[in-house]
Structure formats: structure tokens, C-alpha cells
Amino acid sequence: MSLAADNPATGRSPGTFRRRLRAAEPYGYVAPGLLVVALVMLVPLAVGISFSFQNYVIFRPASRGWSGFENYAEIWSDRTFWLALSNTAKWTFWSVAFQLGLGLGLALILNKPFFGRAVFQSLVFLPWAVPTFLSGLNWQWLYNPLVSPLPAALAAVGVLDEPRNILSDPDLALWGPITAMIWWGVPFFAITLLAALRSIPSDLYEAAAIDGATPWQAFRHITVPFLLPMITITILLRTVWVANSPELIFVMTEGGPANSSQTLPNYVFTSAYSSMNFGYASALATVLMVMLVIYSVLLLWVRGRLGR
Amino acid sequence: MRAVTGTALWLVRLLYLAFALFPLLWLLRIALTPDEILYREGTTLWPSRTTLANFAYVIEESPFPVFFANTIVVALGTAAAVTLLAAGIGYAFSRFRFRGKSALMVFLVITQLFPIVMVITPLYQLLAPIGLVDTRIGLILVFTAFNLPFAAFLMHSFYEGIPAELEQAAMIDGCTRFQALVRIVLPLMLPGIGATVGFVFTAAWSELLFSLMLITSESKKTFAVGLLGFVGKSGVDWGQMMAAATLALIPPAIFFTLIQKYLVGGLTAGAVKA
């Protein structure tokens, strides 16, 4: 049956070979996927970063060449960049804050049984299935006073002075994409938070009830601490995603009117494809990425401290 | 008191429902409204007459059926590729201890920080010489890479829900590790696989920027690009556009409705560790 036993002299080597093979096995499972990710994400990323140190405008191929930090210096004095940066912060903060608040509420609602819950759940989760840009188009129409009752409704409750399109108002335009983003993203928060809620052992609540805790106290001292790790991770993922996502703005306002709703990713996109200035666009994108990395590290650091 | 809270709860639930569904309802309403009365009755909740003409136009005369077919091919191809690759990564993460594992996990998280807008141009330049620009395969490749990290975490969390002893029992019963994976683990993973397929399908179905930049010929456009083309044209026919949009919603909506239960379940299994 066993060669190893028949021949003790050679019994060793097939063994060590087999052991090596076994040690290599996990790499075999991760390699194909990682290869794809590395080739399709990492390589272009490196190339993109290298663009940011070049003078690279598509219609001026002759002037292409290394330019050091020139693009970054230009960013520093670019008023649109600063405007886009503050808009990005505003766009990301409000989108994520509302998604979190509404998503948490929805998860709490869905965590308790009620008549028709399954149907309710699939209906309220539906926006997540809507392609992002389509939700942008959808809300664009909803803000159009000619084909939607929404502006009239907003005027009726006093948000607007008259039924008009907020997307063409420089003071309010950013709120158009923000509402679309909130609408689309609430289900994601609800799904992850619902999953976290379900993983809280129910006997904790029973014990708390026996100890005389009010529902609010139970929420404060059991639900919140249990949800916190999931909440921070979800906030992290979503913040980064929202901050990086130009689609809604591209579709709904194209950054206008007059850059009033310009955000960084959309500015990158338009710099690259309208002005065809790839060097500058790449520098902008690199700045965005560096800021997101710093933000993530900070958030994870805070999370680590809270966890202690 | 209890009755009051009960009513208040229902009120809150209905508000959520209205917020989630009203935009979708409006989409459908405009698609069903005949052109002549679209602006005249623009703000009434339901038009005085409805028509299926817009849907008929989209299906029979517009290029949308081609866009649809392209999108389905790309989304299914992406979902299949991502699920297969994520199954491997999740399996290794869940069942093996190996050098570099935590570094790899961190790397996958970090990929989520990359601005997509930054890689589009370099990617175009890399794909063009090998003939992958303006092809569905190229699009599938790109979508696969961008959806893989999250899908790998999702799969990982589903594997964690299946006790390793099951595979060990199977290996003692006579399976190789691979047989144990195929005959024991994968059948139990079906909900997780379904959730991952559905999740990726929905994401790929919705993608806009890459499709916009990497696809140029009309015959290969995905519907997202097609729909955006509609907007660009002068004299947009809102009704037809809404009809196309409504149709475009159906596949991801079906997929997503089918999988959401498993998505919650899978994340619950993983949440214990998060």
C-alpha cells in the first residue's frame, strides 16, 4: 500500500515534497484573484500616479515630459480645487450621515417582526438595486418642476420659496446629488447593520430586562456597543466609496452651475476628459487618494482606541 | 400608550416605504404617460391616460435590446468570474494559515481606497495594445478586478459560517481537500454563492464610467452608456427614456430581491468577527 513504508530510504523525500505542496496550496487559491486585482488595479494606479508628475495634455503631445511637482503646485493655487474639496467634504459627510441615520432606523425597524415584514424589506431595499447613475437621472427628473410634484411639495413645506429646480440654484445644487445618494445608499447601511443586530445574542436583552433596564438603556448599553465595530467599518467603506464616486454629480449637475456642485472625483473626470489634461487630473486624483488613506488610518486608529 | 407607539411605528414604516418607492413609482408613471400630456399633467400623481407606446418603442425600434443583451453578457460574465475567484480567496482566508495572509487582507481593503477616476486612462492605455478596449471581455476583466475585493470578503464570511469539521470529516471519509470543497462545502455555500453572484451582477449591471470610456462601438454599448446617450441627444423623449430605464431596473431588482435574505445572513455570520 505504502511506498514510504516499503522503502524507508526514500520514505522521506516524497513526504517533504508533499508537505511543501500542501504549504503552497493556499497560495494557489488566492493567486488568480490577486493577479487580476494587481494587473487591473495596481498597475494602472502606479501609471496614474506617474502621470501626476508629468506634463501630459492629450492635444499637446510635444510638450509631454516629467514636470516634478508642477501639477501639485498648480493644485495649490487652483480655486476650483479648493471649492471642490469643500464640496467633497460636504457631499460625503451629509450623504453618509443621512445614510447612517436612516439605515440604522431601518435596521432597527426590520429587526422586529411585524405583519408583512418580508415584503416590506424587499421593497425598501429596492433602491440599492437601482444603478447609481440611473438613480441620478431619476432624481434629476424628480427635481424638475415640469414633470414632478416634488418641487411644489418642497415649496409647500417652506424649503423652497417657489417650485423651482434646485439643481440650477448654485446654493442648493449639491443637495440634489446628495438626496439621490442618500436614497440609493440607505439599504446598504440597513443591510450591514441588520446583520450586526442579528448577531447580538438575545439573552443579553433578556438579562438587561431582568436587571430593570429601560429600552433606551438596553439600546445604549447593548445595541450601540455591539454595533459600533460594524458601524465604523461600514462608515469607512461608504465614506471612501461616496467620496470617490463622481457618477451622481456627473449625471445630475456636471458640477454646475458654475462649479457650485463640483466635487473632486468629478473634477478629476472632467479635467481628464474635457480638458484632456491627464497630468493634472492624475495629480488631483492622487491628492484625493492620499486624503482618503489618511482619513481611513485615522478612523481605524480611533476605532482601535475605542475598542480598548 | 402601546397603541400610540404601534401607530407611530406604522407611520414610520410607511414613510420609509414612500421614500424608497416614490422615485421608482415616478419613473414608471412617466414611462406610462403619453407624450402629449406629459408636461400638461406633469405634476399630477397619475396621468388621465396611460400608454404602453414608450415600452413598445424601446423594445421594438430602439437599439436598447442590443444594449440589454450586452449588459447581461457583461454582468453575468463578471458575476461568474468574480464568484469563482472570490471563492478561492475566501476559502484560503477561511481555512488556511499562511504567511502573508493578513497583509493580503489589508491589501484588499486598501484597494477600496483607489479613486476609479484615476485608473481609467492608464487602464485604457494598457488595454488598448492588447486589443481589450471596446470589447465585452475587456469590460468583464475590469469589472472583475474592481468587484473582487468586496466579494472575497463576502465569501470569506460565508465560509466562516460553515464548520471546518465538515470538511475534515469528509477528508477522513475519503475525500481529497478539493473533493471536500466541491462535495460538502460548495453545496452548503449555495446561498452565499447566490448572494455573491447577485451582488456582483447588480454592481456590474450598474457600472457607468468604465463602460463609457472603454466602449466606443454602438453594438457593444451597455445600456448605461446607451441611456446616457439618450440624455445627450437634443429633444430627449422622456417617456421613452423612462421606459428604457424601467426595463433596465427589472433584472437587478429581481436578483437583488432573491438574494437580500442571504446577504443579511452572510454578513451576520461574518459580523461576529468584524
Added chain:
Amino acid sequence: MAEVTLKGVAKSYGRTPAVREFDLDIADEEFVVFVGPSGCGKSTTLRMIAGLEDITGGEIRIGDRVVNDLPPRDRNISMVFQNYALYPHMTVRENQAFGLRLAGRAKEEIARKVARASGILGLDPYLERRPAALSGGQRQRVAMGRAIVRDPDVFLFDEPLSNLDAKLRGQMRTEIKKLHEKVRTTVIYVTHDQVEAMTLADRIVVMRDGRIEQVGTPEEVYHRPVSDFVASFIGSPPMNLLEGRIVAEGDAPAVALSGGPVLPLGPGHARLPAGASVTLGLRPEAIAPQGMAGPMRRPFAFEADITLVEPLGGEALIFLALGDREMTARVFRPPARLAPARGVQFLVDLAEASVFDGGTGRRLGDDGAN
């Protein structure tokens, strides 16, 4: 049908050793039980024999084969897991047939073997059910059925009964014993329940911190524990361990308990130097109030207070205070009047006493002469 030999087997996870220098010869058809406190490496050892963990050093043989690098499926073993690990998507029948199907056995053979195993374990009514529709005890049986249908060389059990309630555990224990009598296959069984160990084992292996502390028959381990660790681990209630000092040597050695009486030791302990600090081990059933004691070989009388009595039906535990030490005695057929009292006369059989080194805890003296 096979012996299992472990020679210098070791396992470490990174730098931390889990099992070290493990040497053991298990005879064909023998029933060996590994016991020890949680984390002492029982499961790890079993899983190395199964091939589920790589070994870091040493050699494992099953029959005449070195199996160090063979995958589990080539070792011809079967294993029952603590959580049973039944395939949830297969019926009871399919669960049992799975291994045979993989081995490519003929349909009739599979059917016959499954029928036989199900018959032995009383699984016939549940054959078409899925594991989710079974009780804990039924699942446990299916796990055993799946293990025996394959006629393996060795059965491995990892705490197979620990998820059952006390009554069912007792029943299943008896059934495992009967099963072993019927199928006569080598069994390696892990538990931390010393009752299971005592009742099932031909030989018990007591483990501590990844090492073998003692190997022996249940009687040896019970009556001649090699250390105070084994003494306190085997037996319920555990052996009374009393600190003391050797006060006389030569022909009449004796030990003085701290704050208690001086007890004469047998001639086997003659060589212990006076003044040595020792731990005296007395089994609870070697102690009884006068009048309730059975026959004793070397009885010694002393006076103590009864602080508490725990009646257990056919027997009772008596807690007594001797000086500043607590002891437990176990008596059979206790009379109803047994109650806490002061100054009660007790007898202890010193022929049953074990003496351990006060520092190392090792057994001292050759009490074969007791």
C-alpha cells in the same frame, strides 16, 4: 485492525508548543482514552493521528505504515467529532454511505453495510431524515454509524459525548463500550470526563501541558497515580491531598499532617528522609466514620468534625475538618442519621495512601510492599 505507534511526536503552532515528545504504543483492538485538562493537547494529538494537523516532529505509524505525510483519506481511520460534523445536506443514509461511495464500493455492499451499522445503532427509523431533524443523541449515533460503516483500522473520538445531557451521556457511554466489544477495532478516545475514561478505557493516557503524565490501566492510574496532578484529576470527588512532613524513618516511617495527626506509613516508604515535605493522598472511599467502614488492610483511627453531609442516594459524601484541612470521605449505604457533628471517630485505610514529593508532586516510595 492495527496498532498505532507514536514516536517523539511533537506539534507547535508557531513558537508555542502544543504537544511535545509524545511516545505511545497502542495495541491492536485496544481502547485508549486521552484525558487531561482543557488545552493540554488531547485534540491536537488525535488530529495529528487523523492527519488533520501536520506534525512538527516525530513519527506516527498505523499498522506497519508511517503515515506522517499521508492525507487523512489514506490512513483508513474514522473520526467522531464533538459537534458530530454531519453533512447537513445529506440524509442519515447518505451520511453513512458517503465514505463507501467515495471508495467506489458496489451498491449492494454499501446498502448492506449501512443497514448493519444502522441496525447496531438503532438508526433505522431515521434513515431518510436530514441531521437538522434529529435530536442530539440521534445525531451522535449517526456520527458513530458513519464511523463504523467503513470498517476502519482505527476509530478516533474527540469528546463525542460532551454535547449530550448527563443521562444520555451515560447511555451512550455504555453503547460505545458494547460497540467496541462487537467491532473490536483500535479506539483512541479523547475526553476530559474522568468517568468516561475509567469506564471505557483499556488504558488511560493522562496528559498535561502537551506531555504524557501517566499511561496505565484505569486501576493503575486510579490507585497508583504517578503524581499529585494525576491524583487530583482522576476520581470524583478527587483524592484528598494533605500537606505534611516525614517525622520518622527506618522501619516505621510516618508523616505528620500540618496541624493534624501523625500517620504511620508502610514499609515501602522506609527510605524517605525525616523532615522531607510530602503530600499525602487519600482516596475519599478509603475514609469512613467508624462503624461505616468496610474491611481495611491497615486501618488508622483519628478524630475529626463532620462539617457537611451530601447524600447521593446509594452513597454519601462527608466533608470533614481535620486540623485546618478539609477532607472528603465517601461512604456507601449511608445511614439516615448521618449529620454534621463534632469529634467523630474516623478510620482511614493507609494501605491505600499515596505519598507525593511536596516539591515536584512526583509519587514517592515503592508502595508495592504496602
